[in-house]
Amino acid sequence: MATQTNEGQDRIETMAFEFSVNLKRWLSHKQMKKVVSRNKHEDEPNICHSHDFCDANMALHDVFMKHGMDVTAEGGVTRHGQEWHDVWQLAKRKRFWFRPK
Secondary structure (H helix, E strand, O other): OHHHHHHHHHHHHHHHHHHHHHHHHHOOHHHHHHHHHHHHOOOOOOOOHHHHOOOHHHHHHHHHHHOOOOOOOOOHHHHHHHHHHHHHHHHHHOHHHOOOO
16 A cells, blocks of 8 residues: 555656646746746645746646546546646645756
8 A cells, every 4th residue: 555655656746747847848937937936925725827827737738648647538537636736736836846047
């Protein structure tokens, strides 16, 4: 059981990192800096300011599809919704692995 939990956590971290890579490809350095700064000062935990600059859901959807997890398929939200949330929250906590210059 612990192995499954660790594997799940590893997958979440891998996907969060891949999501962050996508965002950093899609957004300029200046935009990413604003995303991180705005998220840092955001009181609502379910708000992510990546949406200020792009459809960040598509950046994450690409990652899920790469891992064979189609959230848009029938029952996809039920099967993958919690992982979607966990991946997004971890990426935000890690500040999208962004390093300001």
